[in-house]
Amino acid sequence: DTEVTQTPKHLVMGMTNKKSLKCEQHMGHRAMYWYKQKAKKPPELMFVYSYEKLSINESVPSRFSPECPNSSLLNLHLHALQPEDSALYLCASRRKRGGVDTQYFGPGTRLTVL
């Protein structure tokens, strides 16, 4: 089973709203990632959690706040977003086996900021 689930699938929010994106995996992977993807572009790394600790923050604005409550769950809290933050937000988890890294992506949350 290589499934990463994300909720919600779609989210529309105003610039003053507070919302959260959720990501879940039950594969026992200990590294989880948030990416932002704009149309016709590759995924752009935002945050990396390793063993529930934030390991990489790619200079993401503070209006994005990640949280890793446990090894299976990853949240992205959103507050005071801008229209240019509209994008597909992807979560991924990583399996490392025999020196080979594999990242498995969820289906994404399509975010629209009005």
Place this chain on the structure above:
Amino acid sequence: QQQVKQSPQSLIVQKGGISIINCAYENTAFDYFPWYQQFPGKGPALLIAIRPDVSEKKEGRFTISFNKSAKQFSLHIMDSQPGDSATYFCAASRGRGSTLGRLYFGRGTQLTVWP
């Protein structure tokens, strides 16, 4: 700085033809090269991957060719089908040397296979 360069940006192939997408990298510390396939509105899905200790890997109609000395690798899709129409991303990472497995993506190739 783009760590992985991918070409072409878009590719149109007839059904049954061969699709070829090329990637190049500079960082010799990379030791894992996956290809991801992404359909509109979906997350990227791992298609096939290669380590630099082999020159070719084949899985069904998909083949990766790897040239370590030239620091290039390519994806070949044999007998291309309309269902292969998607965006393909090559990527690279430092599997053995990294605890975080960060992926460096190419810019992507939009493949269209005409019936």
